[in-house]
Amino acid sequence: MNQEFLLITGGTVYDPANGIDGQVRDLWIAGGKLVAAPTDPTIRPNRTLDARGLVVMPGGVDMHCHIAGSKVNAGRKMRAAEKRTAEKVERTELTRSGTLGSVPSTFATGYKYLGMGYTTAFDAAVTPLLARHTHEEFADTPCLDKGFFVLTGNNHYILNAIRDSEPERVKNFLAWLLSAAKGYAPKIVNPGGVEVWKQLPSGNVTGLDEKVGHFDVTPRQIVREIVRAANELNLPHPAHIHCNQLGMPGNWQTTLETMRALEGYRGHLTHIQFHSYGGGDGDENTFNSKVAQLADYVNSHPNITVDVGQVLFGETTSMTGDGPLGYYLANLSQSKWYSNDTEMESGCGVSPIKYRNKNLVSGLQWAIGLEWYLLVSDPWRVAMSTDHPNGGSFLAYPQIIRLLMDRSFREEALARCHPEVRKRSQLGDLTREYTLQEICIITRAGPARMLGLKHKGHLGIGADADITLYSPHDDKQRMFEMPRYVLKAGEVLIDDGELRATPFGKTIHVAPAYDSARVPHIRDWFQEHYSLQFANYPVAVDELAAVEVVS
Known part of the structure; x- marks a missing residue:
């Protein structure tokens, strides 16, 4: 049978992984992949997309979000009232009905990611005992390739093996666990702290060298041994780390110690904004940014990558595998709260939260996130995230892009914040503006590389034909909110803002x-x-509809 070809012609291509920065190129697609242009002059494409004047990038890759599984379902149930007023997705011949709000339904999640030009997303925290539930929700989330990270930092079997100084046991169990759950990478959340919380009312750990009761291990040992095992297994994404003391004033020192605990092994620190705070004793008057010190360490240690966890102003839902943090936030805001402890493995907390630009802490959190993008010198080592929905919705990514590309827009937003935000952060002094090539890196090429996804995040021969075409606009938020075309595996799913198919x-x-x-x-x-x-x-494996095994 003759192969069918699709040709994207005349577009201005941004493909950082292959050194292409705004060059006019043609792209040939066949069998869902990027292919070389046919050498036979008689071969004609079956379809041609005229991309003249359009910006062409790989499909977006969100490496850290919460879109499926038990915690997300708990958030949906908790925010039932929100669904009455949230934007709705209507049922059509192509779409199923759904709702948005801070915790969108499965169908709405897939449609809206695709509508921004994103084609791949990874859920950041799944307890292996409930992995099957997450896979069921993945099977209900259209238009995206998906994966998840498996919670390991408070797993009793691993803690016992670390206590007994059996690194081979840690490594073999980790490999077995990932295979059993059909997960992608180990996730370490508040290592040891969640287990202390489950043992003691209001318990937690305060630093990397505090002993975890019963197991007689420290958070530093947990981080080091899991990261070492993951690296020795040559996992494509060796470890995804949520540090101890998330959200606490003064936690930047714990974050720095966690970076040191990697001992040169590759590791990824997630939602780094929430771990970059100066101050102490819960005193708002001492709260400040410590991004400069942490970014200096990241800049000089190439084994470390980060995603930001950008805060946006407005109401959202906090959901985390960090049980004690959920309890802390609920008490701080005097709001309703859901907690769940998973036997032998993990815990979680879910609670409504609201960020206000006139509130000093919220304003600093917003500024600290932007500082991370602007102070990490190599964009390949910082990925865009809002820790959806914790810092805000993934739908805010175009707004973040404008904040990074347009200094005057950033200054206007900073001027609307609490006046102390400028004094306690460096944001007002930072003049850097991102280029389109750098935006392509932090939203596509960089996350794909950090995840070890060799066929995503670029437009070279053999890559997945996940491609987004944007109409240029001076307002970069508007530009990135409404792609002209979005292709998934070579199929045009979005055409001029209209959904054409929903695989x-x-x-x-x-x-x-x-x-x-x-x-x-x-x-x-x-x-x-x-x-x-x-x-x-x-x-x-036969419980999953379509899979890709990455080695």
Whole structure:
């Protein structure tokens, strides 16, 4: 059978991974991939998109969001009243109905990501015991390729192995766990702190060298041993780290110690904005930015990458695998709160939250996020995120892009904040403005590289034909809110703002090798401590509709 070709012709291409910065290029697509132009002059494309005057980029990659699973469902239930007034997605011949708000429904999530030009998203925190639920929601989320990170930083089996100084046991269990859950990378959330919270009312850890009761290990050991194991397994994304003391004044020192605890191994620190605070003792009068000190360390240590967790002003929903943080936020705001402890593995907290530009702390959080983008010298090592929905909706990405590309717009926004924000941060002194090439890096090429996704985030031969075409505009927020075309695997899904098709995409996971002789020990421990039968724990490949295994 003859191969069908699609040609995108005359577009201004931004493809940082291949050194293309605003050059007019043609792109040939066949079988869902970018291919070389045919050498046979008789071959003609079956369809041609005229991209003259349009900006062409790879599809967006969100490497840190919360879009599926038990915590997201809890958020949807908690914010039921919000659904009455939130924007709705109407049912059509192509679409299923859905709602937006701070925690959108599955269908709305897929449609809206695609509508901004995003084609891949990773959920940031899934407890392996509930992985099957997350996969079910992935199967209900259209238009995106998806994956998730598996919570490990408070897993009892891992803590026991670290206490017993058995690094091979840690490594083999980690590989088995990722394979069982069909996850993509290990996630470390408040290492040891969530377990202390589950043991003691209002418990937590305050630093990297505080002992975790019963297990006699420290957060520093947990970070070091999981990161070491992940690196030795050669995982494409070795470790995704949510540091201790998130949101607490003075936590920047804990963050710096966590960076040092990597001991040169590759590691990714997530929603770094929430971990970059000076001050102490919960005193608002001492709260300030410490981005400069942390960014200096990141700039000089190429083993570290970060995503920002940008705060936007307005109401949203906090959801986190950090149980004690959820409790803290609920008490701080005197709002309703949901907490869940998952046996042997993790905990979580969900609570409404509102950020106000006239509030000093909220304003500083907003400024601190922008400082991270502007102070990390290499855009390949900082990725765009709002920690959706914790800092704000993923739908705010175009607004963040304008803040980074337009200094005057940024200055106007800063002027509307509490006056102390300028004094306690460097944002007002930063003149850097991002280029389109740098925006392409932090929203596409960089996240794909950090995740080890060799076929995404670029437009070279063999890449997935996930492509977004934008109409240039002086207002970069407007430009990035409404793509002219969006292609997923070579199929045009968005044409002039109209949805043309709604495929469901793939689930991306890893399947690292492990010593099968270790499984009986895992099974015996599991049968002794879990309420679920061991045989029912792993997710089978045939339970997933479409998969891509990354090695």
